[in-house]
Amino acid sequence: MIRALLQRLLYMVLTLWLVSIVAYVVIQLPPGDYAEAYVTGKQQSGAAFSEDEVQNMRRMLGIDRPWYEQYLSWLGGIVLRGDFGYSFEWRRPVTEVIGERLPLTLMLAFLTLAFMYAVSLPIGIYSAVRQYSMTDHVFSLVGYIGLATPNFLLALALMYMAQQYFGQSAGGLFSPEFVEAPWSWARFWDLLAHLWIPVVVLGTAGTANLIRSMRALMLDELGKMYVVAARASGLSPMRLLLKYPVRMALNPIVATLGWRLTFVISGAPIIGVVMALPDTGPLFLHALLNQDMQLAGAMVFIYCGLTILGTFVSDLLLVLVDPRVKMA
Amino acid sequence: MVASVQPLPSRIKRPDVASQWQLMWWRFRRHHMAVLGMAMLAAFAFVAIFAEFLAPYDPAKRNPRYLAGAPTPVHFFDSQGSFHATPFVYARTAKRDPVTLRQVPAVDEGRQWPVRFFVRGDTYSFFGLFESDLHLFGTSDGFVHLFGTDHLGRDMFSRTMYATRVSLSVALVGVTVSFILGAIIGGVAGYFGGAIDMFVMRLIEFIRSVPTLPLWLALTAALPRDWTSLQIYVAVTTILGLLGWTHLARTVRSKLLALREEDFVIAAKLAGCTDARLIGRHLLPSFLSYLIVDLTISFPEVLLAETALSFLGLGLREPIESWGVLLYAAQNIRSIAHMPWLLIPGLFVIVSALAFNFVGDGMRDAADPYAK
Numbered sequence: 239m240i241r242a243l244l245q246r247l248l249y250m251v252l253t254l255w256l257v258s259i260v261a262y263v264v265i266q267l268p269p270g271d272y273a274e275a276y277v278t279g280k281q282q283s284g285a286a287f288s289e290d291e292v293q294n295m296r297r298m299l300g301i302d303r304p305w306y307e308q309y310l311s312w313l314g315g316i317v318l319r320g321d322f323g324y325s326f327e328w329r330r331p332v333t334e335v336i337g338e339r340l341p342l343t344l345m346l347a348f349l350t351l352a353f354m355y356a357v358s359l360p361i362g363i364y365s366a367v368r369q370y371s372m373t374d375h376v377f378s379l380v381g382y383i384g385l386a387t388p389n390f391l392l393a394l395a396l397m398y399m400a401q402q403y404f405g406q407s408a409g410g411l412f413s414p415e416f417v418e419a420p421w422s423w424a425r426f427w428d429l430l431a432h433l434w435i436p437v438v439v440l441g442t443a444g445t446a447n448l449i450r451s452m453r454a455l456m457l458d459e460l461g462k463m464y465v466v467a468a469r470a471s472g473l474s475p476m477r478l479l480l481k482y483p484v485r486m487a488l489n490p491i492v493a494t495l496g497w498r499l500t501f502v503i504s505g506a507p508i509i510g511v512v513m514a515l516p517d518t519g520p521l522f523l524h525a526l527l528n529q530d531m532q533l534a535g536a537m538v539f540i541y542c543g544l545t546i547l548g549t550f551v552s553d554l555l556l557v558l559v560d561p562r563v564k565m566a
Numbered sequence: 567m568v569a570s571v572q573p574l575p576s577r578i579k580r581p582d583v584a585s586q587w588q589l590m591w592w593r594f595r596r597h598h599m600a601v602l603g604m605a606m607l608a609a610f611a612f613v614a615i616f617a618e619f620l621a622p623y624d625p626a627k628r629n630p631r632y633l634a635g636a637p638t639p640v641h642f643f644d645s646q647g648s649f650h651a652t653p654f655v656y657a658r659t660a661k662r663d664p665v666t667l668r669q670v671p672a673v674d675e676g677r678q679w680p681v682r683f684f685v686r687g688d689t690y691s692f693f694g695l696f697e698s699d700l701h702l703f704g705t706s707d708g709f710v711h712l713f714g715t716d717h718l719g720r721d722m723f724s725r726t727m728y729a730t731r732v733s734l735s736v737a738l739v740g741v742t743v744s745f746i747l748g749a750i751i752g753g754v755a756g757y758f759g760g761a762i763d764m765f766v767m768r769l770i771e772f773i774r775s776v777p778t779l780p781l782w783l784a785l786t787a788a789l790p791r792d793w794t795s796l797q798i799y800v801a802v803t804t805i806l807g808l809l810g811w812t813h814l815a816r817t818v819r820s821k822l823l824a825l826r827e828e829d830f831v832i833a834a835k836l837a838g839c840t841d842a843r844l845i846g847r848h849l850l851p852s853f854l855s856y857l858i859v860d861l862t863i864s865f866p867e868v869l870l871a872e873t874a875l876s877f878l879g880l881g882l883r884e885p886i887e888s889w890g891v892l893l894y895a896a897q898n899i900r901s902i903a904h905m906p907w908l909l910i911p912g913l914f915v916i917v918s919a920l921a922f923n924f925v926g927d928g929m930r931d932a933a934d935p936y937a938k
């Protein structure tokens with residue numbers, strides 16, 4: 239058990255290291271460097287720079303060294319000091335800029351995951367037990383549409399409706415009167431009233447997906463002999479359902495938790511942008527559009543790191559749920 | 567005496583003599599939604615090919631008399647309730663808003679602009695083959711904007727028709743790139759096995775554990791700013807293809823590994839089949855159907871990814887217009903509140919993704935016609 243755990247940990251560290259390379263490649267991708275861009279910008283407004291000054295600037299920023307040295311110092315900064323570099327756009331350390339907004343992204347991701355499982359498991363079980371019933375058909379149609387609708391369209395449509403019919407201020411996290419207010423129940427309630435839209439939007443495609451897999455898994459289990467045997471021995475239907483087939487069908491569902499998290503994290507930035515949430519989404523997009531690559535690379539690293547962490551957790555959960563799994 | 571053998575009527579199904587593809591088709595046909603999806607895809611393909619003909623206007627042409635105008639509905643009955651054989655739209659006249667003093671178009675129910683079919687309009691070059699000015703419909707006097715106009719007065723219906731071509735072609739190219747990559751990489755892994763297989767599988771696992779959208783965004787954002795829109799188009803489709811091959815590679819690999827052990831493969835080997843013949847004649851046909859299923863399923867993925875990228879302004883950009891580029895104008899809630907018709911291209915995205923999903927599901931069931 240301990241050995242298997244260590245193995246998983248090692249694998250996680252290895253993937254994180256690979257991800258750090260990907261993130262660093264992202265940082266280095268745009269042609270030219272910051273000094274060049276800065277000088278070009280200044281020259282357009284009439285300032286003159288000598289080649290020496292540009293070189294000086296490169297040395298100060300540390301971008302005159304070979305790439306592997308830069309990479310090592312970048313990685314070293316993250317590992318040793320939690321320092322993700324410096325955002326030239328915000329003129330502040332990246333860690334600070336992201337730190338303000340990351341909690342909301344995390345909260346959103348976990349709420350969405352909770353929403354996905356809370357909604358899809360009962361529906362999936364119901365659809366399997368009442369296969370080909372009217373409700374089953376309705377749910378599969380809704381599921382199809384949920385899979386085919388781009389997140390941002392759903393967000394726009396919901397925001398439009400929230401504004402037209404509920405008179406709610408669209409976008410953001412709080413109504414205008416609560417933005418600066420201290421925490422109170424009213425403010426908390428206002429937050430919930432705004433938060434449901436991004437959660438629903440982010441969760442819809444995943445929920446549709448999860449309903450389908452839960453339904454298929456349940457259908458597999460329901461046809462098995464042990465279910466027939468349990469039923470023949472007179473167990474009450476509800477108890478039987480929850481105790482055997484559902485319990486069995488849950489294992490693959492838990493095993494894919496990591497993927498679901500990947501899915502949610504992948505969709506989060508675009509929703510943040512569309513709904514103007516004060517989370518990392520707009521930050522990330524803004525950094526990309528302005529090629530503030532230190533910030534963008536750090537974001538890529540964090541997004542990927544989160545999903546890798548999620549996969550690790552789901553591996554652990556699987557062992558708890560299904561003791562037969564010997565973590566090989 | 568010669569026995570006269572009556573051939574069986576062709577509508578009688580003979581599963582015992584039917585070819586594999588025939589069996590698949592029969593099975594596919596049982597899926598009504600899949601057949602419906604197929605029909606929808608055919609319609610989309612038709613739009614993509616004949617966009618110039620279907621669009622009444624040049625997509626870049628501005629109508630200065632109808633900026634940010636609402637869709638003009640086509641009527642058969644006028645306000646008095648009498649029927650017209652030629653459909654028509656009500657004329658629009660420019661009125662001055664008493665408060666803002668801006669020119670706003672107003673519906674003039676007194677005058678009608680008839681909508682005719684096969685009218686002459688803006689000239690276009692059909693795939694560079696020939697020039698024409700024939701359009702499916704249009705008006706000789708006034709204008710008709712089925713999906714309204716954007717803030718520059720460009721006809722949204724025409725733009726959507728042209729965007730259909732771009733969106734579908736991006737998906738097609740992206741899927742093709744990932745198909746080639748997936749077939750080669752998966753084939754190599756499955757054929758050689760061992761360390762190579764191990765490495766490829768770890769690579770696939772890694773790519774799949776990375777959230778794709780942020781990575782796509784980062785890659786497209788790094789494209790040089792001074793590239794032409796055509797270069798961007800090529801780059802974006804390639805990037806979409808580069809990250810989408812993992813699923814297919816997995817299918818190819820697992821099928822190859824499973825098939826290697828099959829009796830018919832051993833039989834073919836014993837009969838002295840060359841490797842090339844073994845792969846081309848025996849292995850490939852037996853899992854080609856699975857590949858087609860995977861292709862169909864990855865279509866909506868690429869389509870939605872491109873739409874999302876362009877919507878954020880990091881994918882394609884004007885003058886090359888896809889559905890996502892059109893939706894870029896509908897990015898904030900304010901413009902949607904004023905011009906909800908800007909969201910119409912979104913319906914095209916949803917319907918096409920739905921159609922691909924339906925067809926993919928039908929194909930998945932049909933891919934193995936010998937299953938129970």
